[in-house]
Amino acid sequence: MKKSYGLFLFLFLLSAPVLFAQPTVTAALPASGVTTGGGFVHIRGSGLLGSPLLCPGVSCANSVKFGDTFARIVSNGFSEIVAIAPPHAAGSVDVTVSIAGVAGPIVLTNAYRYQGASIDELERILLPVAASGPGPNAARFETEILITNAGDEAVPVSGAATLSHSGISPPPIPRVPPHTTGTFTDALTDAQYFTGAFIYVPARLARDVITKVRVHDTSRDAAAFGVEIPVVSDLDFAATVRLAGIPTDARFRSTLRVYAYDTRNFGPVTLRVRDSADGTLLSTVPLALKAPSLDATDPFPAAAQLSLDSIIAPLRSHARLRIDIADSDAIRPIWGFVSITNNETQEITLVTPQVSGAAVTPEKIPLGWWSSGVKGVISTGEASPNLVFTGDANANVYLGCYLGTFKMPSSLDVDGRFKTTGSLAGGAGPVQNGDGGTTLDFEGRVADGWLTLTVRSRFGVVTTAHLQFVGSQQPGPLPTPCP
Secondary structure, X not given: OHHHHHHHHHHHHHHHHHHOOOOEEEEEEXXXXXXXXXXXXXXEEEOOOOOOOXXXXXXXXXXXXXXXXXXXXXXXXXXXEEEEOOOOOXXXXXEEEEOOOOOOOEEEEEEEEEEOOOOOOEEEEEEOOOOOEEOOOOOEEEEEEEEEEOOOOOEEOEEOOOOOOOOOOOOOOOEEOOOEEEEOOOOOHHHHHOOOEEEEEEHHHHHHEEEEEEEEEHHHOOOOOOEEEOOEEHHHOEOEEEEEEEEOOOOEEEEEEEEEOOOOOOOOEEEEEEEOOOOOEEEEEEEOOEOOOOOOOOOOOOXXXXXXXXXXXXXXXXXXXXXXXXXXXXXXXXEEEEEEEEOOOOOEEEEOOOOOOOOOOOOOOOOEEEEOOXXXXXXXXXXXXXXXXXXXXXXXXEEOOEEEEEEOOOOOOOOOEEEEEEEEEEOOEEOOOOOOOOXXXXXXXXXXXXXXXXXXXXXXXEEEEEEEEEEOOOOOOOOOOOO
């Protein structure tokens, strides 16, 4: 009995730092939903399990409130609580998180917004492939477009699906009756002239609309069903599209398709071809997007279609490639994918971006304070958090007990990276760069709210830091300089 109690005590003490960690809440995602509620909301942070051993019983369970209404918790882990948003009138509400065994709740002010959709509001859907056509070796590729209405109200489908060649004015808009599937394979008659097409459905009905696009070789229907092409919502477009795992094997041919979010505001894109295993940059390729004829409803996107075979051919010593795609001269959202076709069987597979998208990077380093100690995030071994203040011309750095500055770069590259110069000093004076001077290289990346900073001399890395942006308010006292 004593042995089992001792084991329990040991395990309890081992887990104590986790169980009793001071909880933090950093975000509620998504930050909005419909007034009828029902959506999952992911509350992110740390220490969210609470301390049930200190506060047993139902009355001490963790809880989440939206405004004054309790939400049902469906998942609870150390770094995340998933709750179902309750119904609420339109407007912004506080999200209040109470953790068992912790005195006082955590309140995210106006963290969630209830909103209703206008009866006239439309949701746009990109069909990346909407045309059919011949292929090599007597293949015939047909694009099947099926739209299922799982709701109780007929759904009008406009945009490229509008029957513009019917001879009727105004052109009729096809509708999908409740609980049926409509075939639009032959409805998008102009799609053969463009790369992809946009369709529109009422936003309030969009959740009940299931759109499927399938490309299949009709000469091989008995052997293969074809491949499903993902349909793309406006939220899927991103500043950078990363496509990883593209094979270089000569048995396959690969085609890249890129789409601009805005038909009226787009530019050329740049492809950065890298080794998929180690990220080595192998080639940089500019690509111009082609604009369709403008129409008030934008039924077709500005886009480009490019065979990758000539780009891949000299790179066959690399087993697989990664292609990073970004706007060449601005941060404008795009989407893209690669289709890979077996030259013998004509079977198609796809390389698509991950659903969550690439890391979010700004055009310039935001001005203000950055801290490694924000919201409980402190690097191992630090007596106090690292700090950086980014100003208009220079940045002041406080890394441990070392103080320094670096020149602010005029901009960041498409991955949020920068290189600049500066200096760093400690108790023994300025850090030497290895050639008799004190100018050091400062390299960094700004992505998803974090600054990763590396200071180098000719001898190697001097120090590194990971800091989160906290805004214009200094987050605490400055570190004490090295003695």
